Amino acid sequence: MSDNLIPANIITGFLGVGKTTTIRHLLDSKPADETWAVLVNEFGEVGIDGAMLANQGALIREVPGGCMCCVNGLPMQIGLNMLLSKRPDRLLIEPSGLGHPDEIISILRGEFYQPMLELKATVTLVDPRKLNQAKYLEHDIFNKQAQVADVIVAAKTDLCEAEDLERFQAWLEQVQKSTGKKVSSANIIKGQLDPEWLNLDAAEPARQKHEPLQHQAPLSVLDLPAQSVTEVIRKQRSDNGYHACGWIFPETYQFDPVQVLSLFYSLGCVRAKAVLHTQENWLAVNAEDGVITTSSLMEGQTSRVEIIHDRELDWDSMEAQLRAAVL
Secondary structure, eight states: OOTTSEEEEEEEESTTSOHHHHHHHHHHHSOTTOOEEEEEEOSSSSOOHHHHHGGGSSEEEEEOSSOTTTGGGHHHHHHHHHHHTTOOSEEEEEOOTTSOHHHHHHHHTSTTTTTTEEEBOOEEEEOGGGTTOHHHHTOHHHHHHHHTOSEEEEOOGGGOOHHHHHHHHHHHHHHHHHHTSOOEEEEOSTTOOOGGGGGSBOOOOOOOOOOOOOOSSOOOOEESSOOOOOSOEEEEEEETTEEEEEEEOOTTOOBOHHHHHHHHHHHOOSEEEEEEEOSSOEEEEEEETTEEEEEEESOOSSOEEEEEESSOOOHHHHHHHHHHTBO
C-alpha cells in the first residue's frame, strides 16, 4: 500500500447486529500513536451512534436519516471529505443497517477517492439467530451485505445455541457459492473483533453500473459535538418496511435509567438505543430483541433516544413515557 493512501474499511450488517459496539472495540484496540476516523450513517434521524463513539478518541462524522449513498452520495462525500482533510491513519465506515453497501463501495472505488483511499476488507456482521427468519433471508439489503463481504462475522455468539452456529456455517457456504469468492469468517462476542481482519485486502468488484439512488428527504452531516438543545426535538422516518422515531432532549434533562430500560423491555422492538444523562453518569443503552446492554460514557452533551420497529408505534405515548422518566 502506498504511504499516501488511507486504508478504509466498511463495517456493515443489519439493524441491531452490533456494528457500533464492534467499532468501539476496534477503536479501543487501535495503535496508540494512530488517529482513526469514523463515518457513521444511521437509519434514524437523531444521531446516537456517533454520540456513543464520541469518547473513543477518534474523528467522527455522522450522516443521520437513511442511506448516506442516496441522492448521488452527496451526504457521504461531504462527510468523507471532512474526515480525509484531517489525514487519519485509518477510516472506518459504518453504514445504516438498511443502507446500500454496494453503492458505498462504488463511491469509494470511484476516480475521486482512488488517489486518497485504499479500500481494505469489508466486514459484515451477522446474528446467527436470525438465519431461520424469512424476513432477514429474503431482505434485499441483508443479502447485499453478505454479497459484498470479504469477512463475515458471526456476532453475539455467546447468545447463540449450537444449532444457530451450524446454521450460520451452512448459510456461509451458500454465500460463498453464490458469490463465487472465498469469504473469511470469524466468531465474536460483545463486538470483540480482532483488528487484524481490517488489514485483509478487498476483493476486486464485479463490473456493474449503479444508478444513483433517490431518497425521501435530504440528509445532513453532523460534526460532533452537536449544537445546544433547549427543547425536546422529535424526528420520525419510515423506509424499507421499518419505522424509526428519535428524540433529542435539552442539556439540563437528567433521566431515571430504570424507567427508560423498563420502557425498552416493554416494546419488543427491533432496535432501541439511547445516550442518557443520569444523576450518576452518562449511559449508553442498546436494546434488541429483548436483550438490553448498558455501558458508561465519559461525557455527553444531549440525551438522545431512538426506537426502530417493523410497525408504526404510538410515538406520542412513547414520548410521554420518556418525559415521565426525567428527574
